[in-house]
Amino acid sequence: MASMSDVARRAGVSIATVSRVLNNNGKVRESTRILILKAIKELKYQPSRVAKRLRSKSVSGNLLGVLIPDIKNPFYVEVLEGIEEVAYRNNYALIMCNFGQDDQKERLYLEILQSEGIDGLIAAPAHENDLQLKKMVKEGLPVVCVDRGLKDTDVDVVLVDNVRGAFQAVEHLILAGYRRIAYISGLSTIPSSLLRERGYREALAKYGVPCDPVLVRRGDSKHQSGIQLCGELLDLPDPPDALFAGNNLITLGALEEIHRRGLKIPKDIAIVGFDDMYWSSSLNPPLTAVRQPAGEIGRRAGELLIQRINDPKRTSVQMMLNAELIRRKST
Amino acid sequence: MASMSDVARRAGVSIATVSRVLNNNGKVRESTRILILKAIKELKYQPSRVAKRLRSKSVSGNLLGVLIPDIKNPFYVEVLEGIEEVAYRNNYALIMCNFGQDDQKERLYLEILQSEGIDGLIAAPAHENDLQLKKMVKEGLPVVCVDRGLKDTDVDVVLVDNVRGAFQAVEHLILAGYRRIAYISGLSTIPSSLLRERGYREALAKYGVPCDPVLVRRGDSKHQSGIQLCGELLDLPDPPDALFAGNNLITLGALEEIHRRGLKIPKDIAIVGFDDMYWSSSLNPPLTAVRQPAGEIGRRAGELLIQRINDPKRTSVQMMLNAELIRRKST
DNA sequence: CAATGCAATGTAAACGTTTTCATTTAGAAA
DNA sequence: TTTCTAAATGAAAACGTTTACATTGCATTG
Numbered sequence: 069m070a071s072m073s074d075v076a077r078r079a080g081v082s083i084a085t086v087s088r089v090l091n092n093n094g095k096v097r098e099s100t101r102i103l104i105l106k107a108i109k110e111l112k113y114q115p116s117r118v119a120k121r122l123r124s125k126s127v128s129g130n131l132l133g134v135l136i137p138d139i140k141n142p143f144y145v146e147v148l149e150g151i152e153e154v155a156y157r158n159n160y161a162l163i164m165c166n167f168g169q170d171d172q173k174e175r176l177y178l179e180i181l182q183s184e185g186i187d188g189l190i191a192a193p194a195h196e197n198d199l200q201l202k203k204m205v206k207e208g209l210p211v212v213c214v215d216r217g218l219k220d221t222d223v224d225v226v227l228v229d230n231v232r233g234a235f236q237a238v239e240h241l242i243l244a245g246y247r248r249i250a251y252i253s254g255l256s257t258i259p260s261s262l263l264r265e266r267g268y269r270e271a272l273a274k275y276g277v278p279c280d281p282v283l284v285r286r287g288d289s290k291h292q293s294g295i296q297l298c299g300e301l302l303d304l305p306d307p308p309d310a311l312f313a314g315n316n317l318i319t320l321g322a323l324e325e326i327h328r329r330g331l332k333i334p335k336d337i338a339i340v341g342f343d344d345m346y347w348s349s350s351l352n353p354p355l356t357a358v359r360q361p362a363g364e365i366g367r368r369a370g371e372l373l374i375q376r377i378n379d380p381k382r383t384s385v386q387m388m389l390n391a392e393l394i395r396r397k398s399t
Numbered sequence: 400m401a402s403m404s405d406v407a408r409r410a411g412v413s414i415a416t417v418s419r420v421l422n423n424n425g426k427v428r429e430s431t432r433i434l435i436l437k438a439i440k441e442l443k444y445q446p447s448r449v450a451k452r453l454r455s456k457s458v459s460g461n462l463l464g465v466l467i468p469d470i471k472n473p474f475y476v477e478v479l480e481g482i483e484e485v486a487y488r489n490n491y492a493l494i495m496c497n498f499g500q501d502d503q504k505e506r507l508y509l510e511i512l513q514s515e516g517i518d519g520l521i522a523a524p525a526h527e528n529d530l531q532l533k534k535m536v537k538e539g540l541p542v543v544c545v546d547r548g549l550k551d552t553d554v555d556v557v558l559v560d561n562v563r564g565a566f567q568a569v570e571h572l573i574l575a576g577y578r579r580i581a582y583i584s585g586l587s588t589i590p591s592s593l594l595r596e597r598g599y600r601e602a603l604a605k606y607g608v609p610c611d612p613v614l615v616r617r618g619d620s621k622h623q624s625g626i627q628l629c630g631e632l633l634d635l636p637d638p639p640d641a642l643f644a645g646n647n648l649i650t651l652g653a654l655e656e657i658h659r660r661g662l663k664i665p666k667d668i669a670i671v672g673f674d675d676m677y678w679s680s681s682l683n684p685p686l687t688a689v690r691q692p693a694g695e696i697g698r699r700a701g702e703l704l705i706q707r708i709n710d711p712k713r714t715s716v717q718m719m720l721n722a723e724l725i726r727r728k729s730t
Numbered sequence: 731c732a733a734t735g736c737a738a739t740g741t742a743a744a745c746g747t748t749t750t751c752a753t754t755t756a757g758a759a760a
Numbered sequence: 761t762t763t764c765t766a767a768a769t770g771a772a773a774a775c776g777t778t779t780a781c782a783t784t785g786c787a788t789t790g
Contacts, residue, residue: 069513071776082740087778094779095737117514118453119776122745127778131515134495139480142473149470152497156504161511164465164495166483173487180492182400183448184462291677323681346622350654352683402746413770418748425749426767450746453775458748 070111079107090115091127117161121185128377132160132370133181135174135191138289139166141317143343143362144192147214150366151190158374160187167194169255169289175200182209188373190366192216195257210376214369216259217386224372226365226387230260233358233391234267237312237340240356242275244399246310246338249277252297252322254289254314261289264314264342283308287318294321302329302337309337310399316343316357323351338399354396361389401442410438421446422458448492452516459708463491463701464512466505466522469620470497472648474674474693475523478545481697482521489705491518498525500586500620506531513540519704521697523547526588541707545700547590548717555703557696557718561591564689564722565598568643568671571687573606575730577641577669580608583628583653585620585645592620595645595673614639618649625652633660633668640668641730647674647688654682669730685727692720 072090076083081100088094089104096104107113121129132155136144148164155162163184165177174194178201181189188210193201196219205211205223212224241249251268254261265284272279285300287293294317301308302325313319319341323333331337333353341348344359368387376382407414412431419425420435427435438444452460463486467475479495486493494515496508505525509532512520519541524532527550536542536554543555572580582599585592596615603610616631618624625648632639633656644650650672654664662668664684672679675690699718707713 073776083777084741084779085739088739091778095739097738100738114510114514116453116516116776117511118449118516119745120778122447122449122453122747122775123777124745124779139476139483145470145476148495149497152470152495156508159511161494161496161515164479164483164493166480177487179445180448180490183445184492185447185449320678320681324678327681327685347651347655347682350651350658350683351678351681352685354658354683404746414747415749415770415772416768419769422748426769428768431768447746450775451748453745453777454747455749455775 069116070113072113072115074111075104075107075113078111079104128187129185130160131163131184131186132373133163133165133184133186133189133191135165135167135177135181135189135193137167137169137192137194138317139164140291141315142345143215143316143360146362147192147366147369150363150368151370152366153363154367154370154374158370160374169194174198178204188212188377190214190369190373193218196259208380210373210380212369212373212376214365222384224369224376224384224386226368226372226389227260228360228365228389228391230263230391231267231270233342233360233393234264234312235271236267236391236393237342237356237358238268238271239274240393240395241310241312241338241340241399242271242277244310244338246399247277248280248283248306248308249310249312250283250285250301250308251312252294252301252314252318253284253286254293254318256286258289261286261314268312289315289317291317291321294318294323295325296321298322298325302326302331307337310334311337311339313339313341316341316345319343319355319357323355327352333398340393340399344394348394349396351398353398356396356399357394359392359394361391364389400447401444403444403446405442406435406438406444409442410435459518460516461491462494462515462517463704464494464496464515464517464520464522466496466498466508466512466520466524468498468500468523468525469648470495471622472646473676474546474647474691477693478523478697478700481694481699482701483697484694485698485701485705489701491705500525505529509535519543519708521545521700521704524549527590539711541704541711543700543704543707545696553715555700555707555715555717557699557703557720558591559691559696559720559722561594561722562598562601564673564691564724565595565643566602567598567722567724568673568687568689569599569602570605571724571726572641572643572669572671572730573602573608575641575669577730578608579611579614579637579639580641580643581614581616581632581639582643583625583632583645583649584615584617585624585649587617589620592617592645599643620646620648622648622652625649625654626656627652629653629656633657633662638668641665642668642670644670644672647672647676650674650686650688654686658683664729671724671730675725679725680727682729684729687727687730688725690723690725692722695720 167174285297344357498505616628675688679686
């Protein structure tokens with residue numbers, strides 16, 4: 069691949085001048101600019117992002133990190149898509165790190181990202197108290213959190229009002245006449261699990277529906293946990309008549325288990341999920357769900373990150389988007 | 400961040416020696432190795448992948464590119480997941496490029512990847528005749544193609560037997576008694592679309608079922624095209640009694656349209672999709688589908704790529720995995 | 731015409747590694 | 761002790777940029 073000095077030689081100038089026309093800074097005579105542009109075209113020269121990144125902390129290396137807990141989860145895929153959209157528009161490349169809710173993997177990925185000299189990071193940290201990530205924020209790496217915040221740390225975060233979303237879901241169930249409403253929670257180290265549980269409890273409380281502790285189950289946020297915990301609930305002597313599932317993987321798992329047992333939804337048991345998918349209406353039955361604007365979360369996060377890269381001392385913002393209940397046929 | 404010279408200074412040696420212990424090459428006395436290791440630990444030193452990549456074409460920079468057409472498509476997400484798994488295991492980071500079946504975006508992404516100095520690339524090219532990608536292969540970049548090959552080019556590729564998969568699907572429909580079988584194809588610039596159509600035709604031919612040209616529709620592989628083209632088919636004076644959908648997005652779209660019209664599956668119309676998802680059994684009705692081992696495709700591709708990086712002149716392989724028909728309730 | 735100042739360009743260092751080649755060191759053999 | 765050899769280490773260049781600083785050229789001014 070041609071390098072800057074090749075261009076310089078061919079245009080009969082020094083690399084400094086070439087650099088100047090590439091970055092549009094410094095004065096350069098129009099005639100030599102043309103010469104250089106011509107050489108660039110002829111040699112199909114492309115600047116090396118690697119060299120650029122190595123050399124200059126001051127200028128952006130156009131590389132972002134994305135750290136997500138589970139790419140199997142359609143929610144994060146949609147977030148990722150949103151991020152990618154704005155990253156690409158701003159000429160940033162993306163290093164994708166899928167840590168699968170594995171602490172060690174997360175640590176290693178963070179090290180890699182640091183070592184890659186990324187300009188900024190969008191992360192859904194393993195938990196609120198992620199020391200390593202906090203440290204990176206402290207050290208000045210531009211970071212924005214999605215879906216999950218970072219305790220006691222001044223960092224941009226964009227997420228959804230989990231309490232309110234869950235509240236709406238459960239309120240909807242109550243108003244529809246259900247009384248034994250179960251909650252299958254994701255990992256309780258994840259803030260959103262707790263917040264959703266809070267919404268669940270608040271709704272029950274508001275309508276004076278007793279909260280039977282046996283009806284809230286906690287798993288690891290994965291598909292299998294939905295199957296397992298839904299099964300446990302259905303095996304109860306006094307099983308629930310409705311189910312609030314803590315995320316989409318859990319919902320899908322629960323759905324699978326309910327179908328396996330030949331139960332009818334919503335006659336035998338109703339279900340409302342947290343997280344909507346574009347194909348939720350094709351499920352059996354069409355799923356009532358709390359919709360997070362995942363794509364928008366990703367886009368907003370991307371925009372905030374790029375803003376912060378360009379203005380590192382901008383005051384941090386917490387952007388809370390609205391979750392919306394989509395009523396379909398499962399309740 | 401501490402650099403190698405910091406370590407060297409603290410250990411009282413030169414950077415060359417530090418480099419030697421880091422890469423385990425060259426002789427270094429045990430006592431100084433220990434000294435250096437100690438300094439590394441104390442300074443929390445981490446080598447810069449950027450510098451490493453810049454300096455040395457000979458040693459791997461531990462960076463891979465992934466170029467996929469559509470991250471909305473669960474198939475590619477699963478492939479991506481497989482790739483990520485083996486990449487991580489081998490200490491490679493991943494630059495994810497989602498080109499959305501947009502030629503210009505693909506071109507730009509390829510340029511970025513080149514400029515990032517990736518060690519290798521896994522790609523599902525926009526079409527068989529992707530000149531830019533071909534050129535990169537020719538120039539020696541290790542590449543493995545997934546899902547789609549590259550014409551007249553000596554490159555590793557891992558994919559599924561599309562003809563056979565489609566054949567099985569359509570044969571299954573025929574044996575179940577359906578006769579007016581429609582095919583909704585994806586983009587016809589994509590080899591797999593054509594191959595699946597071939598399987599479709601071969602099955603019809605084998606059983607002497609006439610092939611009504613009005614029953615094959617071609618779209619852009621996206622969700623919306625499934626809705627649209629399924630609608631057109633259903634509006635036909637003599638509509639199909641069964642549908643073979645060219646990929647999962649199309650399937651989901653078709654499903655949506657069928658439900659919107661209040662038609663019953665499979666009574667009014669049967670449907671079999673190409674691509675299975677782990678939640679296909681939760682669809683309404685549980686979907687009969689041709690399952691591609693997407694995760695395995697990704698893992699294999701990752702392994703092949705790393706092999707090739709380590710042995711660039713290894714002869715190229717074409718790995719064809721089996722697609723399997725999963726019978727559920729939609730047929 | 732000399733002095734001045736600014737526009738245009740060049741030189742060289744720096745970023746953090748790897749790697750070649752040269753040099754020092756240590757231990758063995760004589 | 762001297763000499764030799766292999767082992768251990770170091771010096772410096774190179775990768776492809778950006779950038780601070782130096783230099784050149786040229787027009788303007790007095």
